[in-house]
Amino acid sequence: MADLFFYGTLCHPPLLAAVLGREVPVTPARLAGHSVFWAAGQNFPLIVEGGAGAEGVLAEGLGPEDLARLDHYEGGFDYRTRDLAVDAGGRRVVARVYFPDAGRWQPGAPWRLEDWVVHWGAVAVEASAEVMRLMGTRSARDIARRYRMILMHAASRLRARERGPARLRRRAVEGDVVVSAWRQPYARFFAVEEYDLGFRRFDGTMSETVNRAAFISSDAAVVLPYDPVRDRVLLIEQFRTGPFARGDGEPWLIEAIAGRVDPDETPEEAVRREAVEEAGLVLSDLIPAAHYYPTPGAKAEYLYTFIGLADLPDGAAGLGGVEGEAEDIRAHLVGFPDLMDLIASGEVNNAPLLILGMTLARERAAIRARHGRGA
Known part of the structure; x- marks a missing residue:
């Protein structure tokens, strides 16, 4: 003792x-x-x-x-x-x-x-x-x-406990999911968790024990910088491993600014920090857009997305990224009609920018009326 x-x-x-x-x-x-x-x-x-x-x-x-x-x-x-x-x-x-x-x-x-x-x-x-x-x-x-990543995952779990609406879907209660075994077969920057679990069926009975795995990454925050006076957005371009691993011949993607939410910050603080790191950009107002799971069948990732009001004069786009993190980022200034064309052509092919572009299309007139020269 x-x-x-x-x-x-x-x-x-x-x-x-x-x-x-x-x-x-x-x-x-x-x-x-x-x-x-x-x-x-x-x-x-x-x-x-x-x-x-x-x-x-x-x-x-x-x-x-x-x-x-x-x-x-x-x-x-x-x-x-x-x-x-x-x-x-x-x-x-x-x-x-x-x-x-x-x-x-x-x-x-x-x-x-x-x-x-x-x-x-x-x-x-x-x-x-x-x-x-x-x-x-x-x-x-x-x-x-991996402790920093473990902290980020923990912060994501705490945010996840803030229960969302359940008007149509089932409201989960204790005992609806029973985990009989948990494993973590892979853990580096990201992790994979594997579960043997049973879940309550819609007829009220419990399912048989099934094996399920999830790719674990912490919550992330995404922002589309928009200048309502000049009616333009700032987009970034960078190499992405996911498309490359899929075999995509064009692994450089056009995206919105994004990054992981650190364990000691809010999603809003994260997008403001990422805007400075990736594009040297200071945002003013943040307009919340959709918050969602991009791939709920396989990933624990949850995205907080925003439209961020910004001053985007000519020359605001350049090269960015954090030294030491192998980030190589190029920014583009794009007028709103050109953004819609990029979405329509399929050149914009990632969910966060697609959803933010559609959100901006819906809210653009109201944003410009409040902050710009009107539609």
Whole structure:
């Protein structure tokens, strides 16, 4: 049995329970002569020697399974335990404390658990479910390499729990889908999840157990920049692996600006960021369009789409993309009639731009009346 002192994210009771698979009692404790900081550029803290003292909690009497689960959760980020004496309500207790390997992370701003809970708590707890479910099938190191993607997937799951309308379709209730087995046979930038599951049929009975797989990618946000005064849009062009893998002889696609929604941002923040990264463009108003699953039979991806009002003078189109991400993007300024021609000819052949083009056609007169020179 062992006692552990936690000073960072594991002081959050829901996260500690998720990692250990059970709730454990903790006692407020303090480690003298140490300080806690955010790890620079990360969403977790580190502890360093020196300072007035590190506040935290003490969990006592943890067993071998608890320790294995904690090492799985912490080990991929190069945290190892040291035995140090902590003060727990006047008692001196020798406890294990997770420290990062020397030089692995650099300290940033002073750490406050309350700040982390507001910005990261819910996402981190949701992400921990996937991290712990992979224990025994993926190494802690492999999970750490994908942790950003795991956080993005977790944020997508949290957004998905905001129930949508069900006027025509069945409103799902607990027990309508029963999963008997889960596997993740592939995981890199994207992942594949495989399920053995049963679902409730429309006659009220449960189906037989069937095998289903889904391609896992996080939510994405898409924006079509539109200048209502000049009546033109900005489109981007880039090489796409999907058409190439299909054997398409034209794997460079004309698209709207798009990107993954980071775990610490909203879809609206994501499209504003992507507009700057891909086209050097600052958007003003965002007009929500359709939000949807592009391929629900095979992919977990969900798209948030917008028309973004922008100033698009001559010369606004150029080359863009983020260095280090192998992005090579060319922008085009296209008048609204030309956009409709590109859709009609099939040169625009991806769902987000098709839907946004049709949305703009429907809303164009009203947008121009409010923001432009009129139709």
